[in-house]
Amino acid sequence: MRVLYFAWVRERVGAETEEIALPQSVRTVADLADWLARRSPGHRAAFEDRNRLRAAVDQAFAPFDASVADAQEVAFFPPVTGG
Amino acid sequence: MIAVRVQREPFSPETLLGRLEALGGGAVASFIGLVRADDGVTHLALEHYPGMTERALDAMAQDAAARWALLGATVVHRVGPLNVGERIVFVGTAAPHRHDALEACAHLIERLKTDAPFWKRETRATGETWVEPSSPA
Numbered sequence: 001m002r003v004l005y006f007a008w009v010r011e012r013v014g015a016e017t018e019e020i021a022l023p024q025s026v027r028t029v030a031d032l033a034d035w036l037a038r039r040s041p042g043h044r045a046a047f048e049d050r051n052r053l054r055a056a057v058d059q060a061f062a063p064f065d066a067s068v069a070d071a072q073e074v075a076f077f078p079p080v081t082g083g
Numbered sequence: 084m085i086a087v088r089v090q091r092e093p094f095s096p097e098t099l100l101g102r103l104e105a106l107g108g109g110a111v112a113s114f115i116g117l118v119r120a121d122d123g124v125t126h127l128a129l130e131h132y133p134g135m136t137e138r139a140l141d142a143m144a145q146d147a148a149a150r151w152a153l154l155g156a157t158v159v160h161r162v163g164p165l166n167v168g169e170r171i172v173f174v175g176t177a178a179p180h181r182h183d184a185l186e187a188c189a190h191l192i193e194r195l196k197t198d199a200p201f202w203k204r205e206t207r208a209t210g211e212t213w214v215e216p217s218s219p220a
Contacts, residue, residue, distance in 0.1 A: 007130055007202035008213045056200065059135035075132060081214045082160065082201035083116055083172055083192060
């Protein structure tokens with residue numbers, strides 16, 4: 001699975017994208033966030049305040065209880081500010 | 084005619100309006116967003132999610148076309164570094180009558196703020212900060 005990061009989430013993680021092998025225990029976006037947070041101090045800083053994060057599964061906005069079981073691509077980012 | 088684009092280079096409002104005017108309706112409505120010099124901001128950097136952004140813009144334009152009697156909807160959003168006063172975004176709609184053109188245009192402007200994956204980083208003399216939405220999404 002490909003994981004993408006944007007804006008300050010990308011800066012804290014220190015990478016735009018990562019390829020990961022999804023453990024079976026990871027079923028939802030929230031599980032994935034918890035699992036990613038343990039990868040490095042930068043990841044921990046990026047994921048420490050869940051209320052400031054949003055996610056997309058396969059390029060569609062998704063809530064944290066959405067499944068990631070069949071996803072090709074999951075992204076984490078701050079609330080969007082277009083226009 | 085649905086036309087959405089994400090691009091680094093500037094756009095020409097005259098060209099974009101001309102295409103909407105050529106659709107044969109009685110009304111064209113448009114909006115141009117500019118980089119504001121808020122609180123000492125000298126420039127802005129816009130980041131987006133390639134692929135998802137284009138899909139999100141296309142979906143919102145299609146939704147607007149389904150909801151109002153439109154002949155065309157255009158959304159052009161710039162990304163990358165932008166100076167104060169530069170144009171960030173163009174939204175334009177063409178319709179047989181003004182009511183549909185104006186309402187659909189206003190609707191698209193609002194949805195751009197909440198439904199498309201763009202992020203803004205402001206640069207001031209004091210440093211750089213990511214813009215937080217004014218009302219939580």
